[in-house]
Amino acid sequence: MTDFSATRAMFDLPEGVIYLDGNSLGPMPRAAKMRVAEVVSAEWGEMLITGWNRGWGGRGWMSMPVALGDRIGRLIGAEPGHVVVGDTLSIKVYQALASALEMVPGRKVVLSDSGNFPTDLYMANGLLTSLGHGHELRVVAPEEVEDAITDEVAVLMLTEVDYRTGRRHDMRALTAKVHAQGGLAIWDLAHSAGAFPVDVAGGGADFAVGCTYKYLNGGPGAPxxxxxxxxxxxxxxxxxxxxxxxxxxxxxxxxxxxxxxVERMRVGTPPVIQMTALDAALDVWEGVSLEDVRAKSVELSERFIAGVEAACPDLVLASPRDAAGRGSQVSFRFDEGYAVMQALIARGVIGDFRAPDIMRFGFTPLYIDEADVRAAVAILAEIMNNRLWDRPEYKRRAKVT
Incomplete structure (x- = not known):
């Protein structure tokens, strides 16, 4: 069994904060601070350019993308040697889609859904426009995806977990159907990797992409x-x-x-300092069972839903009620959700907001426990029942929500 008290001690969380936003940016592992300082001073500072061959414990900075890829590969069910790290998620989406389309000549439809993260759709639209061959990005509602998979589809491009509601697609079933129709499947694992067991090999994924700054805790801008x-x-x-x-x-x-x-999918120079932080973050997963993570996440999420619905009748559950149908986040709708979230943050409960009315809460048992859930529900109930959100300072929109 995974010792979550031990993993909690590995994170540097501010005193008095209940952090329910690891689905957007994971907190900093304690080891990351020391490791980054070491690579800056002892490697970049002392080795200079020779760090490309001598840094990272003698393995060389240049080896980091493939080695870290294998570490992530173990968390997503990938075969060894078939994941590489680098660049941004937008770049990886573009790479995967461009390669996939060339493998299905004669077909013009890229199928996605309205729950996909907008960047994925933007990248697809930009690529298809540049190709100039009459391709179509066909976007349907999440629940309509399965029926929309026909022999017209060249590529199915989906994010496994909806960033707004946490709704989870069935990777295995949808991939099998698009393969039966002669197409390929690309899966965005931004809200999956590190949240629950993923099996890209067993699920038949052709390509998969993802970020490392959410549940993998690699830090802002991690590759x-x-x-x-x-x-x-x-x-x-x-x-x-x-x-x-x-x-x-x-x-x-x-x-x-x-x-x-997969090494051909490397593009630019590896971001060594960011990869060092990611390497330290991946150490947290040594000895951690993703099955245990998933079971505990579901337990915490269910406690939160029950508590919020009992204490805050004005909030409407936006996530699937069945835990099997959602990832590791819970979302509630409220017209003044932005103001409520700001009031929560002011009281030490950090989640986030997605327009037009969704409040998101992530449940990561690596550093969240039952006491955090109870306290978060109580603070949210106080804010809602006393309309503490109804203040001008909580309604002023910041650049990042």
Whole structure:
């Protein structure tokens, strides 16, 4: 059994804060501060450019993207050697979609849903417009996806867990259906990786992408990852042919030759300091069972839903009631949800808000427990029952909500 009291001690959480926003930005692991300071002073500071070969404990900074990819791969059910880390999630979405479309010539439809994170849709639209071959981005309601998978679809591109409501798609079933229709599947695991067991290999995913600053706690701006299934890894043509995806980047050839397997999906120079923080964050997962994480997350979420619905009748559950149908977040709707969230934050309960009316709360048992849930419900009830949210300072919108 996972010792969650031990994992809680690994995080540097401010005193008096109940942090229910790890689904947006994970808190800082204590070890990250020391490791980043070490790489800045002892490696960058002392080794200078030789750190590319000598840094990171003698393994060299240049090896970080693949090594960290394997560490993440174990958390998402990937085969060894088929995940690489680097760049941003938007870049990885673009790479995966561009490669997938080339593998299904003659088809023009990319199918997604209205619960997908807007950036994924923006990247798809931009790519399809640039291609200029009459492709269509077809967006349907989340519950309509299965019926919309037809033999017109080249690529199914979905985020497994809806960023607003926490609604969870069935990766295995939807991937099987699009394969039966001759298409490919891309899964965005931004709200999945580190939240519950993921099985990209068993689920048949062709490509998967994700960020590392949410449930993986890699820090703001932490690099993204991409998975390419073994059957496609040496066929996928990288649309973004970056120099580090070259078979021999330091040969400095003028013509591009893609590297072997997923390494061809490397683009730019590895962000060493950010990857160092991510490496420290991934240490937290040593000895942690994702099955235990999932079971505890469901327990905490169910406690929260029951408590909020009993104490705050004006709030409406926006997440699926069945825990099997949602990820590790719970969302409630309220017309003045932004103001309520600001009032909560002022009292030490940190969640976040998504327009137009959704308050989001993430439940990560690595650092959240039953006492946190009880206290958060009590504070939310006080705010709602006494209309403490109804103040001008709580209604002024900040740049980040």
């Amino acid at each position: 993204a990852f991409i998975y390419v299934a073994p059957r496609l890894a040496d066929r996928a043509r990288p649309a973004l042919a970056g120099w580090l995806g070259h078979e021999a980047p330091f040969a400095f050839e003028l013509d591009y030759r893609p590297g072997a397997g």
